[in-house]
Amino acid sequence: MNADILTNPGEVWQWIVARPWLGFIAAAAIVAAVFGHDRLLAWRHQRYAAGARWLTIAAPPEVTPESAPAFWTTLVGVLTPSVWRRRVYGIPHVGWEYTWTGRALTIRVWVPGTVPPGAVEAAVRAAWPAATLTTADAAAPIPSRVGEQVGGAHWPQSTDALPLRTEHDADPLRALLSAGAEVRHREHAVVQILARPATARRVRAARRAAATSATHPHGRPDVAARAVSGIARLAIEPVLWILEVFTPGPSRPRTPAHAGTAARSADRDPVATADARTVVDKAVRVPHYEIAVRFAVAADADKSPPDKQRAKQIRERLVGLRHTIASAAAAYTGPNRLRRMKMPAPVATVAGRRLRRGFLATVPELAALAALPQDLAVPGLDRARAKAVPAPVAVPSGGRGVKVIGRSQIGHHSVGLNVTDARQHIHVVGKTGVGKSTLLLNMILGDIRAGRGTVVIDPRGDLVTDILDRLPASYAKKIVIIDPDQENPGCFNPLDDNGDPHLAVDNLVGIFAKIFQGQWGPRMDDTMRVACLTLMRHAKPTLSLVPSLLQDKEFRARFTHGLNDPDGLGGFWVWYDGINEQFRGQVIAPVLARLRAFLLRDFVKNVIGQAHSSFDMGKILDGGVLLCRLPKGILGEETSRILGSLIVARVWQAAIARASIPEDQRKDATMFVDECQNFLTLPGSVGDMLAEARGFRLGLVLAHQDLAQLPKDVAAAVSANARSKLYFNVDPADARELSRHTKPELDEHDLAHLDVYTAAARLLVGNRELPAFTFTTNPPAEIVGEATAIRQEVAAAHSRDTEEPPMERLARTAMKRRMEARER
Structure with missing residues (x-):
């Protein structure tokens, strides 16, 4: 057979x-x-x-036409598997989706779970560096529970060997985005482009079509024509075979190739020649994708009783919207065009994102369909607020001796600052509610857990509360709390000279002078200074004794006895006792008015009215924790400023006292000052203090909202001496000024458009200022819930002696004597 x-x-x-x-x-x-x-x-x-994810892309303010082709070219390498994996698992596809929910437009990329995390994200960032990328679990682009729905698909009118239009004078997406702007409340729309790299078989077929374009100038014949041709060839083939066997010469005329080509060229018209050229151009332009274009429009289910007229109106509305969206494909009409086709169950189809067989497209064709809008103003589109910039490699990512500040926006790895570099201070600026407190909270908790000395000055009150909520009770022994709500708050005496009475008085008087600079004059300064120095010549002086010293002659005599220096304290008191009572009242009234406003509050008297401090500030800097909660809403702005400034002065005195300790034995400590403009009131230059603090291993973290809050000299000092900068969202004027520290990586637009909990950082690492980058703050630590236990243990540790100090008894007696004299 x-x-x-x-x-x-x-x-x-x-x-x-x-x-x-x-x-x-x-x-x-x-x-x-x-x-x-x-x-x-x-x-x-x-x-x-399984495990598919959605990448939401917030378009940057400026988009170049070259970005989308670069993205899709890069994605070929990401999606193309090895030969054996392709044969078993196939080639994965991605979905580019324009989704409208009401008027809001969102651009997303659907990424299958088989694609490694970070691969497509890296391609997006490489193509659009200034775009903001958010990753979430994939979901249906239109909710499944909708009412009326319509949709369709686009498919090439001619064979896909002919290209679509790719050269556009304006943004090719403009028509589509304008059509999507017609979507109303309770309506949804999506345009979905599924794409995967074309197989070698599809590409070879395209090249065969290009090769046969010489005989079929409008592309390869369609399926029916090829079928008829094949049947005819099968019928004629046996006859030709018999003729070749039984005839002496060849039955098929052999025509030279060049002659056939010349004959065909002579018969071809110019239009056919142009079409053939485009077919060849598309075939040889690599890489190729296999794509499918789908769209769906739906309306939320109507909760009202069924109404045929209402349903008809909704249906007509959606059909018109579908037609408007589908008509936007006319922008791609060239040698080929996209025609609309019916698609059953459109909402379920676009949610399934299943790509069986698509049509062939080059990267320029796909990039014209799936890209970020180039127009600056796009209806419903929320553009990226600031570009994400990767952290330099030299930025530490954690470990001992590193203060972690958050995670890099690109790469999502931890970023931080060496403790040695943090000695040169950190400047934190940002509007209210942008994440400054979260950053400070995490940094403070990190320092406390690392055993570093920590001082926190909080003029609002929430920061200290959040810290206590997140600390276990085992830390209570090293904590001191100054808080109006704290029983037995920590107390300190501003007139406790700690070996240098003149420094203590300079700080005290300087604080009052800066806070009341509009009313503070030389005579007030002189009176306050002399009174404090006079009290400090005796044991256990307190600030609350100043009024009695200035008002009661008999009480004053106990302190001025033995003063015989005519050019110093003695000379002042001789002059003071020699003036008449009316003039004396004019001299002391301004001082007493401001001092009394401060001392009238019981909490203030409990904190600074004690003869002895309940804690040693030097030990705090050596590993303790001082939490100062000074809410302006409870204490008043001036009282909060004075008390906080006195604490800053006390910390500075303790830091200076470290001069007697060898530098290598000084322990690192940090003072966190929120709303720092209220407390940088020490006499002398803030710049000098910041420069000297580094040598005492005291680092300052200075936080505030805007540059206008700082006096010019303080702003200049902080700008020059706080070497590490952390900038959250700021107003445009501040962004222009602060961008001098972050350019060229981040400009004023970026600083003014940072998202919440996102900040720009320009860190000092190894005594070298690194390029700026962006990071996100870590979420706050979990609440431990032992704040009450901590407060109770701290209150027990700082219980006070109920016996009134002798000097206070003398002052009280003097006050009673003055009152009795007035009654007489």
């Missing part, structure tokens, strides 16, 4: 007809192959859908 088949091919058909069971086997094989192929595709798509 085999020999008969070879010598007489005409009997093949008779041999097959004689064995009808072969037809059943062939049919079963075809059904099994089709079913198996369908199950393979379904299994592959299940793998893609």
Whole structure:
């Protein structure tokens, strides 16, 4: 039989007809192959859908036409698997989606779960560095529970060997985005482009089509034409074979290739030549994608009772909207164009994101369909507020001796600052509610847990409360709390000289002079200074004794006895006692008015009215914790400023006292000052203090809202001496000034458009200022819930002696004596 088949091919058909069971086997094989192929595709798509994610892209203010082609070119390498993986698992596809919910437009990329995390994200950031990227679990672009829905798909009108239009004078997405702007409240719309790298087989088919364009100038013949041609060829082939066997010459005329080409060229018209050229251009332009374009429009289910008229109106509205969106594809009409096709169950289809067979497209064609808008003003689109910038490699990411500040926006790895570099201070600026407190909270908790000395000055009150909520009770032994709500708050005496009475008085008087600078004059300064120095010549002086010293002669005599220096304290008191009572009242009234306003509050008297401090500030800097909660809403702004400034002065005195300790034995400490403009009131230059503090291993973290809060000299000192900068969202005027520290990586637009909990950092690492980058703050630590236990233990540790100090008794007696004298 085999020999008969070879010598007489005409009997093949008779041999097959004689064995009808072969037809059943062939049919079963075809059904099994089709079913198996369908199950393979379904299994592959299940793998893609499992763990799929959504990348939401916020377009930057400026988008260049070259960005989208760069993205899709890079994605070819990301999505193309090895040969054996392609044969088993197929080539994964991604989905580019324009989604409208009401008027809001969102651009997302659907990424299958089989694509490694970070790969597509890196391609997006490489193409659009200034875009903001957010990753979330994938969901349906339109909720499944909607009412009316319509949709469709786009497919090339001619063979996909002919290209779409890719050269545009304006943004090719303009028509689509304008159509999407017609979506109303309770309506949804999505345009979805699914794309995967084309297989080598599809590309070879395109190149064959290009090769045959010489005989078929408008592309390869369609399926029907090719089928007819194939049937005719099968019918004629046996006749040609017989003629070749029994005739002496060849039955098929052999025409030279160049002659055929010349004849065909002579018959071709100019339009056909142009079309053939575009086919060839598309075939040779690599890489290629296989894509599908779908769209759907839906309205939320109507909760009112069924109404046929209302349903008809909604249906007509959605059909019109679908037509408007579909018509936007006319922008891509060129040698080929996209025609609209019906698509059943549009909402479920776009939610499934299943790509069986698409049409061939080059990267420029795909980039014209799936890209970020180039127009600056796009209806409903929320653009990226600031570009994300990666952290330099030299920025430490954690470990001992590192203060972690958050996570880099690109790479999401931890970023921080070496403790040694933090000695040169940190400047934190940002509007209210942008994340400054969260950053400070995490940094403070990190220092406390690392055993570093920590001082916190909080003029609002929430920061200290949040710190206590997140500390276990085991830390209570090292904590001191100054808080109006704290029983037995920590107390300190501003007139406790700590070895240098003049420094203590300079700080005290300087604080009052700066806070009341509009009313503070030389005479007030002189009176306050002399009074404090006079009290400090005796044991256990307190600030609350100043009024009695200035008002009661008999009380004053106990302190001025023995003063015989005519050019110093003695000379002042001789002059003071020699003036008449009316003039004396004019001298002391301004001082007493401001001092009394401060001392009238019981909390203030409990904190600074004690003869002895309940804690050693030097020990605080060596590893303790001082939490100062000074809410302006409770204490008043001036009282909060004075008390906080006195604490800053006390910390500075303790830092200076470290001069007697070898530098390598000084422990690192940090003072966190929120709303720092209220407390940088020490006499002398703030710049000098910041420069000297580094040598005493005291680092300052200075936080505030805007530059206008700082006096010019203080702002200049902080700008020059706080070497590490952390900038949250600021107003445009401040952004212009602060961008001098962050350019060229981040400009004023970026600083003025940073998202919440996102900041720009320009850090000092290894005594070298690194380029600026962006980071996000870590979320606050979990609440431990032992704040009450901490407060109770701190209150017990700072209980006071109920016996009144002798000097206070003398002052009280003097006051009673003055009152009795007035009554007489």
